Amino acid sequence: MIRLSGVSRTFEGRSGRVEALRGIDLDVAEGEFVAVLGRSGCGKSTLLRLIAGLLPLSAGEITVAGTPITRPRQDIAMLFQKPALLPWRTVLDNVLLPVEIFGWSRAKHRERARQLLDVAGLAGFEKRLPHELSGGMQQRVSLCRSLIGEPRVMLMDEPFSALDALTREELSGELQRVHMENKPTIVFVTHSIDEAVLLADRVVVLSPRPGRIRKVVEVAIPRPRTLGRNAHLADVAQVSADLHELLMEREQPASVGAEGH
Numbered sequence: 001m002i003r004l005s006g007v008s009r010t011f012e013g014r015s016g017r018v019e020a021l022r023g024i025d026l027d028v029a030e031g032e033f034v035a036v037l038g039r040s041g042c043g044k045s046t047l048l049r050l051i052a053g054l055l056p057l058s059a060g061e062i063t064v065a066g067t068p069i070t071r072p073r074q075d076i077a078m079l080f081q082k083p084a085l086l087p088w089r090t091v092l093d094n095v096l097l098p099v100e101i102f103g104w105s106r107a108k109h110r111e112r113a114r115q116l117l118d119v120a121g122l123a124g125f126e127k128r129l130p131h132e133l134s135g136g137m138q139q140r141v142s143l144c145r146s147l148i149g150e151p152r153v154m155l156m157d158e159p160f161s162a163l164d165a166l167t168r169e170e171l172s173g174e175l176q177r178v179h180m181e182n183k184p185t186i187v188f189v190t191h192s193i194d195e196a197v198l199l200a201d202r203v204v205v206l207s208p209r210p211g212r213i214r215k216v217v218e219v220a221i222p223r224p225r226t227l228g229r230n231a232h233l234a235d236v237a238q239v240s241a242d243l244h245e246l247l248m249e250r251e252q253p254a255s256v257g258a259e260g261h
């Protein structure tokens, strides 16, 4: 569904060049949930913005459903780290924003918007303004907005990282449910190992500066998953430990073998 070949991105600024990503090759299958895990500054947001068509490539190619990405598309939804709601629009009108932007039928989507808000625990808040809601509620509104067009692809940039642990777990559960029901293809950026293990079919671990793929780790744990006590605790612990090691690993200089002889 999503194919990246030889994707690189360098930023040229007054203060010099920053090579953010180098030679990224990745295939994400239709309906797959891929987490991109890496330390701060390793190029995760850049990668998502490239896939979303919000930023041009320096080299390589990205296709979604076989078509090269050159600009944002209606069937790709992006969810940012901060809620990014329009402060003067009601909750309902914020959820309906893509409907206006893309000129879809408002009558048809109104009912769906209400249903989404209902499922997200926001029934009764349709007419409120964003500042009347907590941060967690605002991010839930953003999640509803990203789901209104039933996107085939969802790109999510640390969407729950500003939330408290419990709200975060709740929304992760909600996202798992959406994924199991509608099967959108999801690329989810995070620096949380827990979140990656809870949500992803595969975890792409990026190494920093320039961002490259260090390893792709499969998470073969049955869904729905929870981080609490469950039958797969040992598997969760094993994958988490593997990811932790990969994240902590220092880059080896090219001339020194990994075995060190």
Ligand SMILES: Nc1ncnc2c1ncn2[C@@H]1O[C@H](COP(=O)(O)OP(=O)(O)OP(=O)(O)O)[C@@H](O)[C@H]1O
Pocket (backbone or CB within 6 Å): 011, 012, 013, 018, 019, 020, 038, 039, 040, 041, 042, 043, 044, 045, 046, 047, 191
């Ligand atoms: N618009 C830009 N202009 C110049 N440099 C940029 C720009 N955007 C990103 N960079 C640089 O590219 C690198 C990767 O940034 P990016 O935001 O993709 O990292 P990240 O992995 O998302 O980090 P975080 O986890 O902190 O969000 C950084 O070194 C950053 O300084």
Ligand SMILES: [Mg+2]
Pocket (backbone or CB within 6 Å): 044, 045, 046, 157
């Ligand atoms: Mg980022």
